[in-house]
Every structure is written in C-alpha cells, then in structure tokens.
Amino acid sequence: xxxxxxxxxxxxxxxxxxxxxxxxxxxxxxxxxxxxxxxxxxxxxxxxxxxxxxxxxxxxxxxxxxxxxxxxxxxxxxxxxxxxxxxxxxxxxxxxxxxxxxxxxxxxxxxxxxxxxxxxxxxxxxxxxxxxxxxxxxxxxxxxxxxxxxxxxxxxxxxxxxxxxxxxxxxxxxxxxxxxxxxxxxxxxxxxxxxxxxxxxxxxxxxxxxxxxxxxxxxxxxxxxxxxxxxxxxxxxxxxxxxxxxxxxxxxxxxxxxxxxxxxxxxxxxxxxxxxxxxxxxxxxxxxxxxxxxxxxxxxxxxxxxxxxxxxxxxxxxxxxxxxxxxxxxxxxxxxxxxxxxxxxxxxxxxxxxxxxxxxxxxxxxxxxxxxxxxxxxxxxxxxxxxxxxxxxxxxxxxxxxxx
Numbered sequence: 001x002x003x004x005x006x007x008x009x010x011x012x013x014x015x016x017x018x019x020x021x022x023x024x025x026x027x028x029x030x031x032x033x034x035x036x037x038x039x040x041x042x043x044x045x046x047x048x049x050x051x052x053x054x055x056x057x058x059x060x061x062x063x064x065x066x067x068x069x070x071x072x073x074x075x076x077x078x079x080x081x082x083x084x085x086x087x088x089x090x091x092x093x094x095x096x097x098x099x100x101x102x103x104x105x106x107x108x109x110x111x112x113x114x115x116x117x118x119x120x121x122x123x124x125x126x127x128x129x130x131x132x133x134x135x136x137x138x139x140x141x142x143x144x145x146x147x148x149x150x151x152x153x154x155x156x157x158x159x160x161x162x163x164x165x166x167x168x169x170x171x172x173x174x175x176x177x178x179x180x181x182x183x184x185x186x187x188x189x190x191x192x193x194x195x196x197x198x199x200x201x202x203x204x205x206x207x208x209x210x211x212x213x214x215x216x217x218x219x220x221x222x223x224x225x226x227x228x229x230x231x232x233x234x235x236x237x238x239x240x241x242x243x244x245x246x247x248x249x250x251x252x253x254x255x256x257x258x259x260x261x262x263x264x265x266x267x268x269x270x271x272x273x274x275x276x277x278x279x280x281x282x283x284x285x286x287x288x289x290x291x292x293x294x295x296x297x298x299x300x301x302x303x304x305x306x307x308x309x310x311x312x313x314x315x316x317x318x319x320x321x322x323x324x325x326x327x328x329x330x331x332x333x334x335x336x337x338x339x340x341x342x343x344x345x346x347x348x349x350x351x352x353x354x355x356x357x358x359x360x361x362x363x364x365x366x367x368x369x370x371x372x373x374x375x376x377x378x379x380x381x382x383x384x385x386x387x388x389x390x391x392x393x394x395x396x397x398x399x400x401x402x403x404x
Contacts, residue, residue: 004404005115006044007106008054009132010122010146012037014077017084021059022291031292032237032322036148037122039212043397045080051115053081055105057098057128072101083109095127102131110141118404120144120189123182124151126174133184144403145185147195150318151175187403192341194317205403210320210343212396213329213387222300222331222384224377231260231369232302234332236295237323239268244308244337244356246270251361253281257369261285263302265295299330303376304368307336310356316340324350325391331384333376335368349383 013021018034045052058073073084083105088097110117121132123145136143152175187205190196196206233252239245245268252262261283264274274286299305305327309316317340324342327334328349335351336342351368353361368376 039393043393151178211325236265254362
C-alpha cells in the first residue's frame with residue numbers, strides 16, 4: 001500500500017508563525033479558525049503512514065512594508081513542514097501571483113509517484129481553493145474541501161450592510177465564486193449535517209467533523225481550589241449583536257446574582273455599549289482581544305462559560321461554534337443555546353438555554369449560579385472527559401481515512 005502524501009493547502013500557520021503575525025498586525029487574524037486548522041494538522045501528523053506538508057498563503061499585514069516581493073519561506077515546526085507562498089506586495093496582482101505559486105508548489109509536492117497524493121483545502125480561501133481544484137482535476141488527484149462556513153451565510157453574519165456599495169458587490173461576487181468552486185471538490189469535511197444537505201447536491205463522499213479539541217488539554221487540570229472565589233461567567237468571541245451578546249449582558253444585569261461577575265473577551269459592533277455598561281456595572285468587565293492561551297487559562301479559573309448564540313437565525317444550521325468545544329475542553333461547565341447544528345450527544349454535558357428572552361435567560365443564570373461549586377465542577381469535568389475522549393484532534397483526524 002502506498003504511503004499517503006497530504007498537501008494541506010490553506011491559510012494556516014504554525015503556532016510560532018501565528019504568534020509573530022499576531023504581534024505585528026494591527027488587524028488580528030481569527031484565532032479560532034487558525035486553531036481549527038492547526039489542531040487538525042497536528043492530529044493528521046500523528047499518523048505515521050502519512051507524509052504531510054502545509055502550503056499556506058500569508059496575509060499582507062504590513063501596510064507600511066516597503067518590500068514589493070517576499071520570497072518563499074520554509075519552516076519545520078513540531079516535525080510538520082510548513083511552506084509559506086511568496087508574496088507580491090501589489091493590490092490585485094498579489095492574489096493572481098499567489099494562485100500561480102500555489103499551482104507550482106502543488107505540482108512540486110505531488111511529484112513523488114511512490115506516494116498517493118491528496119489535497120485538503122479551505123473552501124473559504126478563494127485564491128488557493130481555485131488552485132487546489134484545478135490542479136486536482138488536471139492531475140487526477142483527490143481533493144477534500146473543508147467547509148467551516150457557507151460563504152453566503154458567512155456574509156450575512158458579518159458587518160456586510162455597513163460596507164460601501166462597491167465592497168458589497170465585490171464580496172457578493174467573491175462568495176458567488178466561492179460557492180461554485182467549493183462544489184468542485186471531490187469530497188468534503190462539514191461542521192454539520194445541514195451543510196451536507198445544502199452543499200453536497202451530487203452526493204459526494206463526506207464526513208461531519210463539528211470540531212476537535214487539543215489532545216494536550218487532557219493534562220491541563222481544572223482544580224476547584226484554583227478557581228475564582230467569585231462566581232465568574234465568561235463570554236469569549238465575536239461581540240456582534242447577531243450572536244446574542246447584548247441579551248446576555250442585559251440578562252446578567254437583571255439576574256443580579258450576588259458575588260458574581262461577567263468577563264467579556266473579543267471585538268465587534270457591541271464594544272462601545274459594553275464599555276458604557278462596564279462603567280455603570282462594576283461586576284461586568286471587558287478585556288478586549290487576548291491571545292487564546294490567556295483566555296483558556298481564564299476559562300479554567302471561571303465558574304461558567306456562556307455561548308448565547310440565537311437559534312432562530314438560518315445560518316446557525318450551518319455552524320458549530322468552535323468555542324463550545326474549547327469551553328468543554330477547559331473543564332468549566334458550559335451554558336449554550338440548543339443550536340440546530342449541535343448533535344444530541346452533547347446535550348447531557350452542557351446546560352441549555354431553552355428560552356432566549358432576556359427574562360428567561362436571567363432566570364437560567366440565577367438557577368445555575370446558585371448550584372454548589374462541587375456540582376458545577378462535576379458537570380464541567382464530565383464535559384471535558386467527553387470531548388477529550390471522543391472529539392480530540394487525533395481521533396477526528398482519523399475520520400479522514402473514510403475520504404482517502
């Protein structure tokens with residue numbers, strides 16, 4: 001049997017490279033999507049019968065950078081080979097150049113005929129996605145598309161309406177092309193079964209992988225004696241009203257549970273209101289954007305982790321928030337809405353928001369925060385055991401065998 005060569009062609013970086021980009025960039029890249037890909041890459045690397053290379057397009061983050069050309073970079077991090085495409089620091093031409101460079105390195109990395117090559121790509125990165133599909137079709141190499149979001153719904157859940165007419169048209173065109181290209185992949189990794197129904201009209205092979213947790217979290221202890229003495233609730237993620245953050249803040253104020261605090265991390269259109277509410281309510285604290293490692297440490301110390309994402313929005317069928325997986329892996333109990341894309345097996349391990357009105361959510365918060373520290377800790381411990389044993393990145397990476 002031939003050894004498998006996986007060419008993981010996405011905008012994913014090593015932890016070292018991401019740390020550098022995060023520090024020097026004014027606009028911070030999404031930590032959650034980077035973590036999703038990094039965890040899956042590391043999970044794949046545990047399989048000794050797989051030769052893995054990551055081909056990645058770096059962002060042009062330094063607007064004041066005088067360099068017009070940046071050469072190819074190679075990095076070996078934790079025994080994983082990363083290849084960062086060369087950059088042409090010119091508008092529009094940069095993407096065209098990246099496209100042809102992608103084709104060149106896809107060809108270079110798939111030349112060894114003693115190995116069976118497979119290309120795994122992120123369907124939301126249009127430039128590299130087109131290269132993946134074209135090269136795969138012409139060279140009869142199987143392509144697997146990772147669908148972490150549906151382009152149309154990704155647009156609707158963003159600040160799309162606030163953009164200029166020209167930018168909205170460009171985004172619509174890009175999303176239209178994205179949806180055409182993603183259907184050209186030979187098989188798929190979806191976050192939810194609803195995604196398969198919407199996208200996979202030709203019944204191509206697929207697996208549902210709602211997410212994965214870092215196997216290394218198994219050794220991160222969540223000790224009751226090291227938690228905050230106060231009842232600290234945490235929300236981390238996008239601070240957009242569409243995700244229910246405004247209802248959560250209002251419900252927390254209404255609940256008025258003694259000796260409790262709400263800690264908020266992230267950025268979005270609700271930031272200014274949160275800052276005003278923090279001035280009026282000393283038990284609400286806003287920390288802005290922090291590195292994922294810092295947030296995980298805070299999650300472990302907290303009492304309750306909350307995701308109030310509304311279930312009535314159409315896009316929720318096609319998403320499974322990675323923060324739910326991260327929350328559960330911390331060992332601190334999670335309170336979440338019953339999202340359409342969440343498999344039933346998760347329900348016994350989390351507290352559910354069954355009524356999303358401010359008044360009902362307020363009562364739910366009261367009821368949970370009145371539980372004993374021991375009971376809350378036990379709930380979180382069972383949730384951690386479930387995701388670590390059933391959804392860790394090594395086990396989830398094994399599902400790729402079904403597609404290869």
